[in-house]
Amino acid sequence: MFAAIFRWLDQRLQLDDLIAPLRHKTVPRHRLSYWYFFGGITLFLFIIQVLTGILLLLYYRPGASEAFESVQYIMTRVQFGWLIRSIHSWSANLMIFTAFVHMFSTVFLKAYRKPRELTWVTGMLLLFLVMGFGFSGYLLPWNTLAFFATKVGTEIAGQVPLIGKPIMIFLRGGEEVTGATLTRFFGFHVAVLPGLVTVLIVVHLFLVQRLGMSVPPKLEADWAANPSHRREMKFFPNFLLRELMAWYVAIGALGALAAIFPWNLGVKADPFVSAPAGIKPEWYFLFMFQTLKVIPPKVWIVDGEVLGVLGCALAGLFWLLLPFFESDQPGRTKAWITGLSIFAVSYVIGMSIYGFVAN
Amino acid sequence: MCADQTVHPEPSRRHAIEIFLGGGVLATLASFLYPVLRFFVPPTVVDLGGDEVVAAKLVDLKPNSGKIFRFGSRPGLLIMNSDGTYRAFSATCTHLGCTVQYRSDLREIWCACHNGTYDLNGRNISGPPPRPLDVFDVHLRGDDIVVSRKRGA
Numbered sequence: 001m002f003a004a005i006f007r008w009l010d011q012r013l014q015l016d017d018l019i020a021p022l023r024h025k026t027v028p029r030h031r032l033s034y035w036y037f038f039g040g041i042t043l044f045l046f047i048i049q050v051l052t053g054i055l056l057l058l059y060y061r062p063g064a065s066e067a068f069e070s071v072q073y074i075m076t077r078v079q080f081g082w083l084i085r086s087i088h089s090w091s092a093n094l095m096i097f098t099a100f101v102h103m104f105s106t107v108f109l110k111a112y113r114k115p116r117e118l119t120w121v122t123g124m125l126l127l128f129l130v131m132g133f134g135f136s137g138y139l140l141p142w143n144t145l146a147f148f149a150t151k152v153g154t155e156i157a158g159q160v161p162l163i164g165k166p167i168m169i170f171l172r173g174g175e176e177v178t179g180a181t182l183t184r185f186f187g188f189h190v191a192v193l194p195g196l197v198t199v200l201i202v203v204h205l206f207l208v209q210r211l212g213m214s215v216p217p218k219l220e221a222d223w224a225a226n227p228s229h230r231r232e233m234k235f236f237p238n239f240l241l242r243e244l245m246a247w248y249v250a251i252g253a254l255g256a257l258a259a260i261f262p263w264n265l266g267v268k269a270d271p272f273v274s275a276p277a278g279i280k281p282e283w284y285f286l287f288m289f290q291t292l293k294v295i296p297p298k299v300w301i302v303d304g305e306v307l308g309v310l311g312c313a314l315a316g317l318f319w320l321l322l323p324f325f326e327s328d329q330p331g332r333t334k335a336w337i338t339g340l341s342i343f344a345v346s347y348v349i350g351m352s353i354y355g356f357v358a359n
Numbered sequence: 360m361c362a363d364q365t366v367h368p369e370p371s372r373r374h375a376i377e378i379f380l381g382g383g384v385l386a387t388l389a390s391f392l393y394p395v396l397r398f399f400v401p402p403t404v405v406d407l408g409g410d411e412v413v414a415a416k417l418v419d420l421k422p423n424s425g426k427i428f429r430f431g432s433r434p435g436l437l438i439m440n441s442d443g444t445y446r447a448f449s450a451t452c453t454h455l456g457c458t459v460q461y462r463s464d465l466r467e468i469w470c471a472c473h474n475g476t477y478d479l480n481g482r483n484i485s486g487p488p489p490r491p492l493d494v495f496d497v498h499l500r501g502d503d504i505v506v507s508r509k510r511g512a
Contacts, residue, residue, distance in 0.1 A: 148457055152472055155456040166400075173401045176432055180401060272427050272434050274450070274460030275471040292455070293473045297489040304487055305454060 021209065025235035028215045035105035036213060036239075037246045038098050043201070044247045045095035048254070049133075052088040053190065060140070062186035064179030067142035068268040075265055086258035094254065096134055096284045099127050100348075107341045110326070110333055111214035117323040119207040124320045126200050129193055134282060136189040142182060143266035148275045149282070150185070151177045156292070159309040177271070217330035224330075280355065287348045288312055290355035319344075404432070411507040414447060417499070425461025425468075428506070434458050435495060435506060436468065440479065447506040448481045449493035459492070468492065 009015055027036060059078055061070040074081035103123065106112055112120035135153055139146045154177065158168030173180030215223065223230045233239055281289050291312065295304040327333055412435075414428035420439040427450055428435050436450040438461050448468065450458050457472035467484070468477040475486030482491045495506045 148472060152455045152457060159455075169401065170399055174404055178432075271458075272429050273458065274427055274436075275457040277471045279457075279471050289473075293487065295487065297454075297483065297487050303489050305489070 019236070022236040023234070025209065025212070026232040027213050027235050027239040028219075029231040029233050030215065030219055032109060032216065035109060037243060038102035038105060039208075040243045041246055041250050042095055042098045042102055043205075044250060045091050045098060045254075046197070046201070048091045048251075049088065049095065050194070052084050052091065055084050056088060057190065062140070062183050064142060064182055064269075067140060067182055068265075071141040071265060075262075082262050083258055086262045087254055089263040090257045090261075091254055092134060092137060093283070094250070094257075096130055099130050100284070103127055104341070104345055107322070107344075108338075109214065109216045112323040113214070113217070113326050113330070113333070114323070114328040116207070116211055116214060119204060119211065120323050121320060122200050122204040122207065126197060126204060128316070129197050129200065131284065133189065133193050133197075134284060136185040136193065138282060139182060139185045140189065141265060142269045144269050144273070144276060145266055145279060147177060147269035147271070148279055150181060152281070153285075154181075156305070156309055159303075159306050160313070161306065161310075217333050220330040283352060283356070286355035287351035290351045290358065293355075293358075411505060413503045414497075414506040415504045417502050417504060420445075420504075423463045423466070425463075427458065427460075430495075430506065436461060436492075437497070437504065437506060438468075438479065441466075445497040445499075445504060446479060446481075447495040447497045448477075449495070451492075452488060453483065453490040453492065454486075454488040 006015070027033070056074065059070060059074050059081070061067060071085070074085055076082075078084075106120065106123065135150075139150045154168050154171045157171060158164045160167065169175065171181070171184065172178070173184045214220075280286065292305060292308045295308045297304045299307050322337070325334070326337055409431070412428065412430050414430075414435065414437045415426055420426055420437070422439055422443060423441045425436055425438045428437055430449070434450040436448050436459060438446045438448075440446065448459075450460075452459050452470040452472065452475055454470065454473055454475050457470050459468050459470045459475075459477070461467075462469045465476070466479065468479070468481070469475070470486070470488070473487050475488040476484050477488065477492055478484050480491075481494045483489070494509065496509055498505055498507075
C-alpha cells in the first residue's frame with residue numbers, strides 16, 4: 001500500500017531525485033562519533049517545543065490579569081494540560097542543555113574549522129535565540145520568580161552604555177516590567193523567535209548537508225594520509241535509524257521527567273512585594289548571574305555591573321567569531337583555543353554550581 | 360566635454376537611471392521601515408503618582424518592621440524603627456532593580472536577588488549595589504503615615 005502511494009508520487013514528482021543526496025551522505029565512524037547525535041536531539045526537542053507550544057496556545061491568554069490564571073487553568077482543569085505544559089518546560093530545559101552539549105562538542109572536536117565557519121556562526125546564533133526563547137517563555141506564566149527574573153534581565157540589558165536604555169524600554173514596552181512587557185514577550189516567544197529560528201535551522205541544516213560531517217583534526221590528517229583508514233556509515237538509513245533511537249530515548253526521558261516532576265506554577269506576580277529570599281534565575285543563566293553577583297560595585301571608575309555586562313557581551317561575541325581565530329590547517333590547530341575552551345566549559349560549570357549552592 | 364557626452368551617452372544615462380531607481384527603492388524601504396521602528400517604541404506613560412502618598416496607617420506597622428507601599432508606578436519601603444521613628448526609601452535596588460525588603464533580624468535593608476544590603480539610612484554597605492537608595496520624607500497626618508519626595512530632589 002505505502003509502496004503503491006510512493007510509486008504514484010514518485011512517477012509525478014521524481015522523489016528519488018530528492019532523497020538521492022541523503023543516500024550519498026555518509027557519517028564518519030570513530031570513537032567520538034556519538035557526539036554527532038546531539039544536534040539531531042536538539043532539533044527533535046525543538047520540534048516537541050513547537051507542537052506542545054501550539055497546544056498551549058489554545059488555552060493561554062497573555063495579559064497581567066489573565067496569564068497566571070490561564071496557566072493555572074491549563075494545569076488544573078484542562079485534561080492532560082499539566083502534562084503538555086510540563087513537557088514544554090522540561091523539553092525547553094533539555095533542549096538548552098543538548099544545544100550547549102552540541103556547541104561544546106563542536107568546540108572540542110574542532111568541527112568549526114574551515115570550511116564550516118558559517119555552520120558555527122548560524123549554530124551560535126541559534127543558541128542565543130534559544131536562550132531568548134527560554135528568557136521570554138519564562139515570563140509568560142506571570143509568577144513572582146519570572147517577574148523578578150525579567151526585571152533583572154532587562155535591567156542588565158539596560159546597563160550597556162548608550163544603547164542600553166532604549167533596548168530596555170523596547171524589551172519592557174515601557175519604563176517598568178508590566179503587562180505591556182508580557183504582551184511583548186508573548187509576541188517574541190510565539191512569533192518573532194520561531195520565525196527567526198526556523199530560517200536559521202534551515203540554513204544550518206543546509207550547510208551541514210552541503211559540507212558533510214567534520215572529523216577531528218588528527219583523524220582528518222590520518223585519513224588524508226591513509227585513505228584505507230577511513231571508516232564511514234551511510235546517513236540513510238544507518239545513521240538515521242541510530243538517531244531515531246536517540247530520539248526515542250529522549251522522548252522517554254521527557255515523558256518520565258514531566259510525569260514524575262510536573263513543572264511548578266509558583267505564586268502570581270505582584271509588582272509591589274519584595275523579591276523573595278533565595279531567588280535565582282534558570283540554571284542556564286546561573287553562571288552569568290553568579291558572575292554579576294561576585295563583581296564588586298566599583299572596579300576602578302567603572303560600575304561593576306556595567307563591566308560584568310560588557311564582559312559577558314564581549315565573551316559572547318568572541319565565541320561567535322571563534323572559527324576566525326583558528327588555523328585552516330588540520331595539523332596546526334591552535335592550542336590556546338583548546339586551552340580557552342577547557343577554561344570556558346570549567347567556568348560555566350563551576351560558576352553554575354557555585355550559583356546553585358550559594359545563598 | 361560635449362564631444363565626451365556624445366561618445367559615451369549611455370553610461371551616464373544609465374547611471375542617472377540607476378540613481379533614480381536605487382534612490383526610489385531605498386526611499387520606499389525607508390518609508391516602510393520608519394513607521395515600523397517607531398511602532399516598536401512604546402508610548403510614554405505619564406506617572407500620575409504625584410509627590411506624596413499615604414504609605415500606611417499607624418496601626419499597620421509594629422516597631423522593627425517594614426512594609427512595601429506603592430509610590431506612583433514604583434514600590435517604596437516604609438520602616439518603623441525599634442524606637443518608633445519612621446523611615447521611607449525607594450524599594451528599587453540600585454543594582455539591577457529588584458524590590459528590596461527590611462530584615463528585622465539584621466536591622467538592615469536587603470535585596471534577595473544579588474545579596475546587596477543597605478543600612479537604615481539607605482546607604483549601600485555590602486554586595487553589588489553601586490549607589491544608596493533614594494530617601495523619602497515621612498510625616499504623620501492623623502492616622503496616616505504620609506511619604507513624600509524630598510524637596511528639591
